[in-house]
Amino acid sequence: METIEIKRVQELLDRYFDAQTTLGEEKMLREYFKGEVSQEFLVYKPLFNCYSEEIERIEGVKVKRRDFRWISVAAAAALALFTFVLMPDRGDSLRLVIDGVNVKNRELAISKADNQINQLNSMLGKFKQGSAQLDNMNRMGTALSPLESLGKVLTQNREENRLN
């Protein structure tokens, strides 16, 4: 160890214990105490190495967190892949198939879907007018939360008796 370095270390230690060191100087001290230390400074070695170990531990956790972030990304990617592999055709926002042929005509698909929904709504409306049954069903739907209860209350026989 050169005398000039020992002198510099002593100076830095003095400044350190007077709480006058900068962050850069403290880093220099930690670097010095990581390596071979002059006999006269050995007593300070655990103090600075303790900080070094603490820093290494914190940085280790940071590295682990970074790894974990990648695990999350990988899990999300796997989930997306899994969903698309499992349900390959469900991503379509609109799909029309006529006679087994995929027809790429958005307007036609919407028009056909609209017709079907309107037909259903018209049937529901007609049956609603003819009988108060569906209104009752609506009220029951609100009053009875478990859907199973609907099945129990309105059995098929009861329905058919009322309608025939």
Add this chain to the structure above:
Amino acid sequence: MMKRILILVLSAILLPVWVWGQSKQINEILDRYEKKRNVESILISPSLLQIAGSSSVDASTKDLLSKITELRILNVKQGAVEGGVPVRVTLKGELEKLFTGELFTRVVRVQDGSELLEMYVTKNNPGVLLFLTTTPNEMSIISIFGNIDKSVINAAMSGEIKIK
């Protein structure tokens, strides 16, 4: 922390599987029949749906539409015949098997002359709300997939669900 994340990831993976399992049987039937002649199939994502009498920014509308994952329509024309047997007869037979099983509950069945309207819902949530309409000219299955609770049932029964 790791346990929580693991539970979240597992739930995210298992929930779509469970939802898919609920609707798997009906989707299998629809997939098979949409390939036949004189059969039309339309698949619509909820982004193309609207609730009658409410705006698209309406919170309750958003909430209701968020429960629907997909709407699928299968329309079998009167002329659809395969092996000398009308397709609607074989389809009805397959559906009956499904409906008499454990998965579905019949909520309503109304007949007006030659028109028949039936409504089924899966016993478990999330699931499928299925309308089966039969007229002399055609038979249609309108199936709504998603978190089918009473608000979705009531909206569908009141004819509020429409195509944009």
